[in-house]
Amino acid sequence: MRVDPPAFADAQTLTRQLGDCGYIASDEVGLALFLAYQLQKPLLVEGPPGVGKTELAKAAAATLEQPLIRLQCYEGVDEAKALYEWKYGKQLLYTQILKQQIDQVLGKSEGLGASMEKLHAMDDIFFSERFVEPRPLLKALQQPEGAVLLIDEIDKSDEEFEALLLEILSDYQVSIPEIGTVAAQQVPVVILTSNQTRELSDALRRRCLHLYIPFPGMQQEITILRSRIPDISSLLAQQMAAFVERLRQLELGKQPAISETIDWGRALLLLHADSLDRDTVLSTLNVLLKHRADVDDVAAQLPQLLGSEP
Amino acid sequence: MRFVAALRNAGLPVSSDETLVAAQSINLVGYDNRGQLKAALSMVLAKTESDKQLFDLCFERFYGNRTAHQESPDGSDKPDPNQDRASAELCPQLQHLFNASPDELALAVQQAGTRAGLDSIRLFTQKGVFRRKILEQLEWPALQQMMLETARAAPGGSPTLSSLQDFAARLQGQAREHVDQQYALLGEARSANMRDQMLMQTRINRLQPRQKAHCRQLVARIAKNLIKHFKRRKRYFRRGMLDLHASLRHNVATDGHLFRLYWRRKHRDRPRLFIVCDVSGSVRQYAEVMLLFVASMQELLPRARCYAFSDRLEDISPVLKVRGDTENAIATTLQRVGRGSTDYGAALDSFAELAGPALNRNSVIIVLGDARNNHTDPAVKTFQRCADKAGRSYWLNPEGRYAWNSGDSVMAQYQPHCDAVYEVGTLAQLEHFCEDLLRKTL
Structure with missing residues (x-):
């Protein structure tokens, strides 16, 4: 029987607990994690890049005090990289070392049939759990204390890989043909993230809870800034949040994410800036914006963007 | 759960497993906090952004009304002598309703609605019928009779009469509100389905301007389905x-x-489409929809080129790559090109000149036009040469087959050189053609 950690008693407590771990969550995010944990369902998190989808998994692991196991998806990721692999080298080495033993064992037996029988018996030794190299998915199932399994950027993987995930996500088990089915010792908390570069299949969506994290509101961004950069002055945090908020209204090639705002804050702190003025912003814009065209656009509109500051 | 039924009606694919999970999550979250309940259900039932918007709409419609009632101050507590007198004369059921709080009244109307079969509402024209049926369930005729008698007894009007009238109005209002709400939940989606089917069968040039937006959504949806289907298929080979x-x-x-x-x-190799559209007045609307279709399928057919002509031919391929308002871009381009009178001969000659070198057995030529040539030279030889070079060639004619080869139409001369000839007058026919095309070429 599983004992719920106190943080997971209800959604509000969880949200607060996440905050203590340095992740400022909206109520919705806390609720989603709470439901995912209680219902033992994977949580699919979508949203623009840099809103803290991956951070959520890290904070969840910290709150639960469980290890975080991460599988980074990419094009061509397959069973051998995600699930398990046979330790081929070890198998080879063992057969070489044990060659003499094998000779002895086989030497005494008479006839082809008897040797075959003995070989069959040995076959199972070499395809046992000792020779399985667990990859993230299998590793997450094997944790006796449970784990937080993060399957990052699932949209980067191929469609076939999604199908492979279905067994794990719905039943928390893996079938290895030579060994059998490995069931989870403790159901892990599974968090999948996606940047929506391609549509995920309905089968996958159906098995998950779905959470969409948008860019944060201004107040929330200020809170995040102050929690991540404790030395920042409240005036600067406020100005920065307002400025970034206005930037996100513009049509940019890439919108500034929270992580970039935080980087920008750190950069400003290094430059000993107490408030935003035209020159500081101009010289640090490249921290916030990652396209040449965007920087030029914003630089041209800078007076308007800064002008209406309170 | 009627809420799930309403969601399915609105087009959300909710599985029974998800319904179970939804019930479990309600158990966990409870009914107390409305915002939290909504967020939880939205996570469990709606799995994409567009689904979430639909969900929000349904949720507000389904649960919105009830909270409104709970918040409204209950003014019927004060006893009024006139009301008492009025209620004393009513039959027991009406008496009960007369003294009911707004919430109880709403509940009674809801139950009457279920008895009257309101769940099967489909069209907005049925609203009146169902309103009457609900009122009949609630002893409406008896109430009217009563009002008539009271009015006859005191021709100058009496407090009893006015409170009865007041009650009747309340009852009517409640019934109307309930029917409207149920129609919005259940009927609208159903009649939208019906409208979709009608649109699919309507000839494209008869579409009204106000149906255009809807038609565009439909095209996008069909294209999306085709993409989904054929992306998988490719790998078998x-x-x-x-x-x-x-x-x-x-x-x-x-x-x-x-x-x-x-x-x-x-x-x-992926097929390379060469689309040649006649965009003179008679065929332009078909060309617009056709190009919209091809633009929506960029994912499958990334290297399509398209040419438009009336009296002269122009390469308009860039228009397919326009992000955002593709439809407008297509419309303006076609309008610009489509001013002259049709000349298939000249158009085919310049097509052979422009695209001829690029044609090979991977190419697919698709000509969209009515083959009405204004009695000029049809340049069949040029068309034959291009069709021979290309792997496949199709001719799409928006006119019904009965009209082909009548008047100045020279369909019969082109037909022998095409792999197939399709009549593409409606969206349904266009979808059919695209499916055929993808099946044969991918």
Whole structure:
């Protein structure tokens, strides 16, 4: 029987607990994690890049005090990289070392049939759990204390890989043909993230809870800034949040994410800036914006963007 | 759960497993906090952004009304002598309703609605019928009779009469509200389905301007389905013969014993579409929809080129790559090109000149036009040459087959050189053609 950690008693407590771990969550995010944990369902998190989808998994692991196991998806990721692999080298080495033993064992037996029988018996030794190299998915199932399994950027993987995930996500088990089915010792908390570069299949969506994290509101961004950069002055945090908020209204090639705002804050702190003025912003814009065209656009509109500051 | 039924009606694919999970999550979250309940249900039931918007709408419609009632101050507590007198004369059921709080009244109307079969509402024209049926369930005729008698007894009007009238109005209002709400939940989606089917069958040039937006959504949806279907299909054909080189190379570790086999992959080039559209007045609307379709399928057919002509031919391929308002871009381009009178001969000649060198057996030529040539030279020889060079060629004619070859239409001359000829007058026919095309070429 599983004992719920106190943080997971209800959604509000969880949200607060996440905050203590340095992740400022909206109520919705806390609720989603709470439901995912209680219902033992994977949580699919979508949203623009840099809103803290991956951070959520890290904070969840910290709150639960469980290890975080991460599988980074990419094009061509397959069973051998995600699930398990046979330790081929070890198998080879063992057969070489044990060659003499094998000779002895086989030497005494008479006839082809008897040797075959003995070989069959040995076959199972070499395809046992000792020779399985667990990859993230299998590793997450094997944790006796449970784990937080993060399957990052699932949209980067191929469609076939999604199908492979279905067994794990719905039943928390893996079938290895030579060994059998490995069931989870403790159901892990599974968090999948996606940047929506391609549509995920309905089968996958159906098995998950779905959470969409948008860019944060201004107040929330200020809170995040102050929690991540404790030395920042409240005036600067406020100005920065307002400025970034206005930037996100513009049509940019890439919108500034929270992580970039935080980087920008750190950069400003290094430059000993107490408030935003035209020159500081101009010289640090490249921290916030990652396209040449965007920087030029914003630089041209800078007076308007800064002008209406309170 | 009627809420799930309403969601399915609105087009959200909710599985029974998800319904179970939804019930569990309600158990966890409870009914107390409305915002939290909504967020939880939205996570469990709506799995994409567009689904979430639909969900929000349904949720507000379904649960919105009830909270409104709870918040409204309950003014019927004060006893009013006139009301008492009025209620004393009513039959028991009406008496009960008369003294009911707004919430109880709403509940009674809801139950009457279920008895009257309101769940099957489909069209907005049915609203009146259902309103009457609900009122009949609630002893409406008796109430009217009563009002008539009271009015006759005191021709100058009496407090009893006015409170009765007041009650009748309340009852009517409640019934109307309930029917409207149920129609919005259940009927609207159903009649939208019906409208979709009608649109699919309507000839494209008869579409009203106000139906255009809807038609565009429909095109996008059909394209999305086709993409989904054919993306999967492609992979079946891939495996070819045993690749001995690769197999040996990869099995060096096992002393060249072939533990793992590698196969050659058959490489199938994607087809390259060359779309030639007649965009003179009579065919332009068809061309617009056709190009919209091709633009929506960029994912499958990324290298399509398209040409538009009336009296002269122009390469308008860039228009397919326009992000955002593709429809407008297509419309303006076609309008610009489509001013002259049709000349198929000249158009085909310049097509052969522009695209001729690029044609090979991977190319697919699609001509969209009514083949009405204003009695000029049809340049059949040029068309034949292009069609021979290309792997496939199709002719789409928006006119009904009965009209082909009548008047100045020269369909019969082109037909022998095409792999197939389609009549593409409606969206349904266009979808049929696209499915055929993808099946044969991908």
